[in-house]
Amino acid sequence: xxxxxxxxxxxxxxxxxxxxxxxxxxxxxxxxxxxxxxxxxxxxxxxxxxxxxxxxxxxxxxxxxxxxxxxxxxxxxxxxxxxxxxxxxxxxxxxxxxxxxxxxxxxxxxxxxxxxxxxxxxxxxxxxxxxxxxxxxxxxxxxxxxxxxxxxxxxxxxxxxxxx
Amino acid sequence: xxxxxxxxxxxxxxxxxxxxxxxxxxxxxxxxxxxxxxxxxxxxxxxxxxxxxxxxxxxxxxxxxxxxxxxxxxxxxxxxxxxxxxxxxxxxxxxxxxxxxxxxxxxxxxxxxxxxxxxxxxxxxxxxxxxxxxxxxxxxxxxxxxxxxxx
Numbered sequence: 057x058x059x060x061x062x063x064x065x066x067x068x069x070x071x072x073x074x075x076x077x078x079x080x081x082x083x084x085x086x087x088x089x090x091x092x093x094x095x096x097x098x099x100x101x102x103x104x105x106x107x108x109x110x111x112x113x114x115x116x117x118x119x120x121x122x123x124x125x126x127x128x129x130x131x132x133x134x135x136x137x138x139x140x141x142x143x144x145x146x147x148x149x150x151x152x153x154x155x156x157x158x159x160x161x162x163x164x165x166x167x168x169x170x171x172x173x174x175x176x177x178x179x180x181x182x183x184x185x186x187x188x189x190x191x192x193x194x195x196x197x198x199x200x201x202x203x204x205x206x207x208x209x210x211x212x213x214x215x216x217x218x219x220x
Numbered sequence: 221x222x223x224x225x226x227x228x229x230x231x232x233x234x235x236x237x238x239x240x241x242x243x244x245x246x247x248x249x250x251x252x253x254x255x256x257x258x259x260x261x262x263x264x265x266x267x268x269x270x271x272x273x274x275x276x277x278x279x280x281x282x283x284x285x286x287x288x289x290x291x292x293x294x295x296x297x298x299x300x301x302x303x304x305x306x307x308x309x310x311x312x313x314x315x316x317x318x319x320x321x322x323x324x325x326x327x328x329x330x331x332x333x334x335x336x337x338x339x340x341x342x343x344x345x346x347x348x349x350x351x352x353x354x355x356x357x358x359x360x361x362x363x364x365x366x367x368x369x370x371x
Contacts, residue, residue: 072331101334104334104338105334107338107341108334108337108338108341111279111341112275112279112280112312113279113285113287113337113340113341114337115274115275117274118271118274122330122333122334125327125330126330126331126334129330129331
């Protein structure tokens, strides 16, 4: 049952990092308390693989092999997060898609009418180049809905573990 | 993801002993083996040479990135060889390679491996970075050049 408060649909950005697991814990807690729908999204970064092939760093067969690996990784992460949600009695949808990561997430935020995008803590921006290349940074800036960056993993772990 | 997180002075050499491609690959592999991150040297070497056989990892503008995935890598292994004279790495532009980044990743670290390769491509796309790194007089200096470029 979708929530009828200010948050009805939460999108969780999954990239396999430890930070995204913390974000998953927090989004599960949020979904449970607000009764919002929760959807976890993983994007296979095929555009980066194609760039590596174009730069001759990858050969085509390697690009396909890594695409398969990244897809398997994504399924694993989404399955793990589903189990996390299930263990707390929270329903979750998952979606695995492919493309340019930041563009896919921004697209899905709009398509799914998400009220809130939840992400793990961003990497420190060490150079101007990071702002152009870091997918999470780009998602944060381009998202059309509010974005929640989850920090303080110890505190979030406590919140999550106390969910019944 | 930063290259400098996976490199240290012991994984960099500015005085390569070999002058042939396979010799260089083995030399850089040995740096990674000494770091304790590789279980079986032969398997690791086979993985990298098998990849090399598909297409040379010698790129343009003096860069080479011999790399592979292998279950024999416990974690992402990286080493760097700097050759002022240049090595014939059968490169895409026919020119000698001066910066050889060796990368071996575990099978289960596809995402990290891709990010590392992209980061190498990004850094070496800057001619001033490459020039500075080629001029490094020591492993410590080379590491510092990389660290500063990523900060």
